Amino acid sequence: MEGNYDLVIVGGGMVGAAVALSLADTELKIALLERSLPEAFSADQPMDLRVSALSPASIDLLNQLGAWQTLLSWRTCPYQRMRVWELDEDAEGVAGQAARNLATEFSAQDIAIPELGYIVENRLVQRALLDQLSGVGNVTLITDGVERIDYSAASTIIELDSGKSLMTPLVVAADGGQSMVRDAAALGAHQWDYEQLAMVINVETVLPQQDITWQQFHPSGPRALLPLPGSNASLVWYDAPDRIQQLMAMDFEQLKATIEANFPKRLGGIQSIQTRASFPLRRLHAQRYIDEGVALLGDAAHQINPLAGQGVNLGFQDVAAFSDVIHDALVQGESISSVDVLKRYEQRRRKGNLLMMQAMDLFYRLFSNQRKPLKLARNLLLGLAAVAKPARIKALRIASGIDRF
Numbered sequence: 001m002e003g004n005y006d007l008v009i010v011g012g013g014m015v016g017a018a019v020a021l022s023l024a025d026t027e028l029k030i031a032l033l034e035r036s037l038p039e040a041f042s043a044d045q046p047m048d049l050r051v052s053a054l055s056p057a058s059i060d061l062l063n064q065l066g067a068w069q070t071l072l073s074w075r076t077c078p079y080q081r082m083r084v085w086e087l088d089e090d091a092e093g094v095a096g097q098a099a100r101n102l103a104t105e106f107s108a109q110d111i112a113i114p115e116l117g118y119i120v121e122n123r124l125v126q127r128a129l130l131d132q133l134s135g136v137g138n139v140t141l142i143t144d145g146v147e148r149i150d151y152s153a154a155s156t157i158i159e160l161d162s163g164k165s166l167m168t169p170l171v172v173a174a175d176g177g178q179s180m181v182r183d184a185a186a187l188g189a190h191q192w193d194y195e196q197l198a199m200v201i202n203v204e205t206v207l208p209q210q211d212i213t214w215q216q217f218h219p220s221g222p223r224a225l226l227p228l229p230g231s232n233a234s235l236v237w238y239d240a241p242d243r244i245q246q247l248m249a250m251d252f253e254q255l256k257a258t259i260e261a262n263f264p265k266r267l268g269g270i271q272s273i274q275t276r277a278s279f280p281l282r283r284l285h286a287q288r289y290i291d292e293g294v295a296l297l298g299d300a301a302h303q304i305n306p307l308a309g310q311g312v313n314l315g316f317q318d319v320a321a322f323s324d325v326i327h328d329a330l331v332q333g334e335s336i337s338s339v340d341v342l343k344r345y346e347q348r349r350r351k352g353n354l355l356m357m358q359a360m361d362l363f364y365r366l367f368s369n370q371r372k373p374l375k376l377a378r379n380l381l382l383g384l385a386a387v388a389k390p391a392r393i394k395a396l397r398i399a400s401g402i403d404r405f
């Protein structure tokens with residue numbers, strides 16, 4: 001046996017690194033396991049494909065953890081507005097006018113905050129958190145993969161790719177949607193794949209549009225823009241797998257012309273395409289987040305349709321709740337690996353995560369569909385959102401992490 005720890009976090013992605021840092025002020029002896037470390041930041045690097053829209057609540061957490069100032073000094077893109085509409089907005093004449101009236105625009109001003117959020121590259125968030133950990137005495141970052149987990153309520157043994165083993169009374173899963181920890185502890189999951197893939201394309205646009213993120217609903221899936229620094233943007237094209245395969249097979253010239261012909265007019269022209277990749281869309285919810293000696297956080301507990309960019313924002317809310325529960329238990333002298341303590345974390349997070357996932361499912365089903373009654377229902381919804389200010393403000397406060405469901 002190579003090491004005994006009070007707590008072992010499997011996965012040093014954005015969520016795992018944040019949870020380690022959130023417990024850096026305790027006396028706990030912690031190991032953070034990550035199989036591949038992100039490259040250090042350099043300003044001349046091209047922008048990564050994997051980016052996230054971070055809510056004000058996530059930014060508060062990163063600020064408390066000391067990583068936000070670093071990110072601001074690297075590369076971020078704040079946005080103040082978010083616009084959502086249906087395909088018909090681009091139509092000409094009376095039909096177009098009616099649809100334009102149904103477009104809903106949310107603004108930071110509506111809830112008196114300076115920004116609705118920031119778009120940041122996932123690697124940079126992870127890197128800033130890991131850099132912040134480097135001066136922390138009670139957390140050991142181990143760069144190694146997990147080969148096997150022998151879960152037991154009293155003490156779990158984690159075997160690493162290098163042949164070393166760790167032993168701990170509390171294992172925290174932050175190892176993403178395919179969580180090995182979740183399987184080892186038999187916590188179970190309800191999961192399915194949506195009938196769409198998401199293609200992410202980093203482009204440079206002719207028009208500057210850095211203060212807004214927008215999403216156009218289309219019967220075959222949404223088309224979205226997330227602004228990136230400079231005149232760059234991350235486009236997301238959701239569509240059926242065979243259509244995405246076709247798009248992935250195109251050279252950049254063909255793809256550029258296809259985007260210009262199929263994205264809403266407000267995108268304008270594309271100067272150049274830097275990179276693209278496609279991602280499967282999975283919906284996953286763990287049947288239980290905890291058991292004696294184990295807790296799931298972030299994508300290990302829930303994977304959500306990314307159409308409203310809530311995945312890691314929910315993960316950061318898990319981190320804040322878990323950290324509170326552990327700190328309180330330490331003050332009370334309770335065992336942090338006990339079901340009684342860990343249950344408090346599950347109780348604080350499960351319902352809100354589930355409601356957000358259900359809301360995304362509802363949007364997905366309502367908007368990725370050409371059936372007439374559903375079209376009526378969504379026009380009603382967009383129309384309501386356009387005129388009913390209190391409802392719009394409530395939705396915005398929930399999306400920003402200011403209010404909970």
Ligand SMILES: Cc1cc2nc3c(=O)[nH]c(=O)nc-3n(C[C@H](O)[C@H](O)[C@H](O)COP(=O)(O)OP(=O)(O)OC[C@H]3O[C@@H](n4cnc5c(N)ncnc54)[C@H](O)[C@@H]3O)c2cc1C
Nearest residue numbers: 011013014015035052053146176298299309310311312313
């Ligand atoms: C197309 C797309 C767009 C998205 N956009 C947004 C957005 O705008 N906003 C948002 O909030 N969310 C977004 N998300 C979701 C977001 O990316 C995820 O919720 C987030 O990455 C989850 O973070 P995590 O740390 O829980 O898991 P992960 O990012 O999956 O990290 C898990 C970590 O664990 C490590 N690991 C796994 N297994 C092992 C092992 N056996 N041994 C050692 N290490 C291991 C991995 O190397 C990795 O670093 C999007 C997702 C997709 C697919």
